[in-house]
Amino acid sequence: MSKTAKKKLGLTCTSTDCENGLHCFKQTKKTVAGHIVGGRCRDCGADLVDWPRITRRELSDVEYTFRSLKYEMIRHHFWHQELDIRAMNYALRKGIDGLIVAAEKRIRITLRPGNPFDGRQTGKSGNPVLYAQHACAVCCRKCVEYWHGIERNRELSADEVNYLTKLIMLYIKDRLPNLPSEGQYVPPIRRSQAIEEF
Numbered sequence: 001m002s003k004t005a006k007k008k009l010g011l012t013c014t015s016t017d018c019e020n021g022l023h024c025f026k027q028t029k030k031t032v033a034g035h036i037v038g039g040r041c042r043d044c045g046a047d048l049v050d051w052p053r054i055t056r057r058e059l060s061d062v063e064y065t066f067r068s069l070k071y072e073m074i075r076h077h078f079w080h081q082e083l084d085i086r087a088m089n090y091a092l093r094k095g096i097d098g099l100i101v102a103a104e105k106r107i108r109i110t111l112r113p114g115n116p117f118d119g120r121q122t123g124k125s126g127n128p129v130l131y132a133q134h135a136c137a138v139c140c141r142k143c144v145e146y147w148h149g150i151e152r153n154r155e156l157s158a159d160e161v162n163y164l165t166k167l168i169m170l171y172i173k174d175r176l177p178n179l180p181s182e183g184q185y186v187p188p189i190r191r192s193q194a195i196e197e198f
């Protein structure tokens with residue numbers, strides 16, 4: 001199958017478009033201990049990310065982490081994809097304060113250890129937290145493992161939940177810089193409109 005044909009079938013965690021600087025760093029082999037790690041691009045071998053630096057998980061160095069995430073095709077897409085109307089409305093209804101609560105809750109639920117799913121359990125529209133999860137590699141325990149260096153088969157510590165929540169909120173503040181702290185009333189999308197959207 002040609003690359004273009006693949007692209008039309010939809011973006012996955014392992015999609016690449018190396019000629020345009022969009023790679024996938026998830027390695028095809030696990031470590032001896034069974035961990036999934038990041039490394040060179042699995043398709044073209046580009047060596048673009050300083051992994052020990054990323055997995056230190058320091059918020060003071062988050063610019064480097066975000067810059068690196070954008071070299072990966074799936075992340076790049078969600079850093080640039082325009083938020084859909086439902087996601088925008090959700091953000092306005094929650095405000096920054098409500099989104100922090102929602103993000104932390106989503107992390108606790110979707111990133112339970114042993115969750116058998118991969119990134120597919122994390123939808124791709126309707127909620128800005130979902131965009132953030134894909135953009136920041138907080139979508140599933142596999143991505144959290146190879147990007148952030150947190151082993152996938154154990155509970156997340158309070159510090160780890162806090163770090164991942166902060167990544168999500170920094171993404172949201174980057175994408176929606178004028179979002180107020182407090183939520184506000186936003187009328188629901190009428191059903192006839194909702195049908196037209198599909």
Ligand SMILES: [Zn+2]
Nearest residue numbers: 018023041044
């Ligand atoms: Zn590549």
Ligand SMILES: [Zn+2]
Nearest residue numbers: 119139140143
């Ligand atoms: Zn994932």
